[in-house]
Amino acid sequence: MPDISLIVALALMVIKVFIVTTILFVLPLPLTYVERKVAGHIQVRLGPWRVGPHGLLQPFADMIKLILKEDIVPDKADKFLFKLAPLMAMLPAFVVYAAIPFGDKWTIPFIDREVTLYIADMNVGILYVLAISGLGIYGLIFGGWSSNSKYALIGGLRSSAQMISYEIAVSFSAIGVVLLSRSLSLLEIVKSQGGNLLHWNFFYLPVGPVWFAIFLIGSLAEINRVPFDLPEDEGTLGAGFHTEYSGMRFAFFMLAEYLALVTVSVMSVVLFFGGWNAPFNVPFVPPILWFLGKVILFIYFFMWVRFTLPRYRYDQLMTIGWKILIPVSLVNLIITGLMKI
Amino acid sequence: MEQIPFFIFAAIAVLSAIGVISVKNAVHGAFYLMITLLQVAAIFILLRSPFLAAVQVFIYVGAVMVLFLFAVMVLDIGKEELRETFNQQGVIAIPAVLVMLALIGYMIIGGKVLAPAGNLTDDVLIGNSTEVLGKELYTKYLFPFEVVSILLLIALVGAIVLVMKDRKR
Numbered sequence: 001m002p003d004i005s006l007i008v009a010l011a012l013m014v015i016k017v018f019i020v021t022t023i024l025f026v027l028p029l030p031l032t033y034v035e036r037k038v039a040g041h042i043q044v045r046l047g048p049w050r051v052g053p054h055g056l057l058q059p060f061a062d063m064i065k066l067i068l069k070e071d072i073v074p075d076k077a078d079k080f081l082f083k084l085a086p087l088m089a090m091l092p093a094f095v096v097y098a099a100i101p102f103g104d105k106w107t108i109p110f111i112d113r114e115v116t117l118y119i120a121d122m123n124v125g126i127l128y129v130l131a132i133s134g135l136g137i138y139g140l141i142f143g144g145w146s147s148n149s150k151y152a153l154i155g156g157l158r159s160s161a162q163m164i165s166y167e168i169a170v171s172f173s174a175i176g177v178v179l180l181s182r183s184l185s186l187l188e189i190v191k192s193q194g195g196n197l198l199h200w201n202f203f204y205l206p207v208g209p210v211w212f213a214i215f216l217i218g219s220l221a222e223i224n225r226v227p228f229d230l231p232e233d234e235g236t237l238g239a240g241f242h243t244e245y246s247g248m249r250f251a252f253f254m255l256a257e258y259l260a261l262v263t264v265s266v267m268s269v270v271l272f273f274g275g276w277n278a279p280f281n282v283p284f285v286p287p288i289l290w291f292l293g294k295v296i297l298f299i300y301f302f303m304w305v306r307f308t309l310p311r312y313r314y315d316q317l318m319t320i321g322w323k324i325l326i327p328v329s330l331v332n333l334i335i336t337g338l339m340k341i
Numbered sequence: 342m343e344q345i346p347f348f349i350f351a352a353i354a355v356l357s358a359i360g361v362i363s364v365k366n367a368v369h370g371a372f373y374l375m376i377t378l379l380q381v382a383a384i385f386i387l388l389r390s391p392f393l394a395a396v397q398v399f400i401y402v403g404a405v406m407v408l409f410l411f412a413v414m415v416l417d418i419g420k421e422e423l424r425e426t427f428n429q430q431g432v433i434a435i436p437a438v439l440v441m442l443a444l445i446g447y448m449i450i451g452g453k454v455l456a457p458a459g460n461l462t463d464d465v466l467i468g469n470s471t472e473v474l475g476k477e478l479y480t481k482y483l484f485p486f487e488v489v490s491i492l493l494l495i496a497l498v499g500a501i502v503l504v505m506k507d508r509k510r
Contacts, residue, residue, distance in 0.1 A: 081372065123469060127395035134403035138375065141410050145368055153414065160411045167404060184392075184471055 016119050020097050028258040029059040035303050042307040069247035074148060077244065081146035086245070086252035089139020093259035096132050099125040100266055101187045103276045103288045117288065118187065125186035126174050126271070133263055134222070136256055137163045140231060143253070144241035155240030158314070159231035162221055165321035166228075170218035172329035176211035177271045179336050180204050190275030197279040202272040207336045212272045214329050219267070221321065223260040225302060227309040228317060235311075265298035347387055354380035367413045371406060378402045389463065392471040 033048065033056070040047025048055030073082055103117030122128050137159060144156020178184055180201045181192040193200045202208045221228040232240030242253050269275060273294050276287035312320070353376065360373035378401045385394035448454050461473065478486050 078366075078368075081368070122391065124391045124395045124471060127392070127399060131395050131399035131403055134399065137403075137407060141407065141414075142368070142372070145410075145414055157411065157414055160407045160414075164404060164407055164411070171399075 012115060013119065016115075017098075020119065021094060024094055024097065024259055024262075025255075027262060028255050029063065031258045031261070031299070032062065032254075033059045034299075035306075038300065038303045039307050042304070063251075066247055066251040071249065072244070072246045074244050076148045078146035078148065081142045082244075083249075085139045085143035085146060086249045086256075087139070088142060089136050089256040090252045090259075092132050092135040093256045093263065096129050096263050099128045099186060100263075100270065101125075101190055101275065102291055104187075104191075106288075121185060121187045124184050126178065126184050126189065129186070129263075129267060130171065130174055133260065134163070134167060136260060137222075139253065139256060140224075140241045143245065144231075147241075147244035149238075149244050151238040152241050152243045155231045155233075155237050155243070158233075159224060159241060162224070162228065162230065162317065162321075165318060166218045166221040166325070169214050169321065169325035169329055170222060172326070172333060173211045173215035173218065174271075175333060176207065176214075176329070176336055177201055179333075179340055180208070180211075186270055190270055190277065193274040194277050196281070197274075200272065200274040200277070200279075207332055207339065208272070210328065210332045211336075212268070214325055214332070215271065216268065217320070218325060219264040220302070220305070221317070223257065223264055225261065226306040227312050229311060230314055230317060233311065261299065261302055262295070265295045265302065268298050269294040343387060347384065350380045350383045350387070354384070368410065371410050371413060374409070375402055375406050378406065390470055392474055 036058070037047040037055075039045075046055075048058035051057040051061045073079060098119045099122050101118035101121070105114050106117055107114050140159040141156045144152040144154075144159070147153070177189060181189040183189055183192065189201075197203060200208075202212050224231050230240075231237075232242065234240070237243070242250055245253065269291065276291040278285065278287070278290050357373040357376040357380070361370050361377065364370050364373065378397065382394040382397040382402070385391075385397060
């Protein structure tokens with residue numbers, strides 16, 4: 001007879017994974033709606049309006065459309081990789097959340113049992129998140145290559161070059177956070193920022209804001225958001241790496257892209273803005289609400305950026321990566337090290 | 342119990358490694374290599390070394406493989422150019438491989454591949470293997486660590502010099 005507590009722990013783990021995965025699958029629906037509403041209002045339009053009140057049913061209409069569309073595989077495409085690529089883009093976006101702490105401990109009311117609001121506390125959590133979220137790039141590269149189309153190929157090439165260039169800067173900012181918080185575990189990183197607003201890594205002056213800027217710019221480039229969305233530059237490349245995709249396969253790429261947006265927002269909050277810690281002492285607000293509030297603010301910030309800035313040229317993108325971000329992070333690393341001695 | 346996942350990972354790793362050298366298409370080869378490297382990372386986790394596993398995924402799967410793919414796609418290596426993968430070197434290669442396998446087998450049977458774990462018990466490694474690794478690298482193994490760093494630096498400078506020589510003219 002196996003130990004009963006082991007079974008309960010296992011069941012809890014499965015339930016947590018199930019809840020997180022379900023939320024992540026559903027999340028792109030409101031995000032597409034909000035993104036179009038934000039775009040509309042920034043550009044002095046109404047945004048989606050016709051399907052349902054205030055256009056609220058628009059995401060469902062889109063979903064039905066994407067499911068019903070014909071699934072086209074180009075005749076000369078590399079069939080094996082073409083079909084695999086959307087899944088390779090999507091899977092890492094989910095797997096990342098195994099290490100992300102949404103909160104500390106929480107007691108379920110009535111049955112009085114304590115559960116942790118994270119799936120796993122890894123002692124190399126920050127490395128795990130960076131490594132796994134970097135794997136999503138394979139979907140873009142293989143998708144671009146296997147389409148056998150010049151636009152898609154160039155999109156894939158651009159994304160791989162962009163990824164390599166900006167991965168270095170993002171890793172440096174992760175080193176910075178590790179120096180500030182003295183741990184690789186995301187849980188410990190959040191706990192080290194407890195107390196009030198001034199304990200957050202962002203407010204570790206003067207290096208905190210610089211690390212955050214490096215992280216933000218690098219991550220924007222890695223998840224291919226405007227102003228760094230050159231892999232799907234619709235002005236010159238058709239639709240970039242997913243030019244040849246249709247229906248649900250295209251939807252998988254979009255899903256991965258929205259989840260990457262959420263991941264970057266979550267990581268910004270966890271690494272620099274204290275995770276679930278309140279900025280100052282407010283009674284009766286559960287930590288998870290602080291966490292969600294900060295994440296939502298960041299998601300809005302990224303949408304705001306998207307409809308405000310124009311796209312960079314490719315040489316400008318490379319210049320920013322290699323000639324600005326990397327030297328700045330090296331200098332910042334030395335300063336942080338000296339301050340932490 | 343722990344041997345079951347090990348054999349699964351090892352089997353996938355070996356099969357995809359065979360895939361790397363047997364497929365005609367270079368991009369497919371890169372795909373199989375990626376799978377092999379991921380399995381190796383999984384084996385690192387079984388060996389109580391999450392740091393090495395994360396670094397393996399981060400550096401090899403995340404960066405080096407992307408660079409490989411970039412080169413393969415830019416050079417546009419077609420299926421035809423890879424037809425002659427064997428170069429008639431089987432006469433040398435097969436005995437060399439057999440000798441190496443025999444050596445490895447001899448060492449495993451003789452118990453010579455095992456090193457004493459010392460004070461690195463399971464508890465220490467599961468708790469904070471990164472800290473243990475860092476301390477060992479910067480104290481006990483500082484000299485080899487520095488030698489490797491200088492070697493990498495030389496390789497970096499060398500790569501830049503090679504590129505610059507072409508460009509001068």
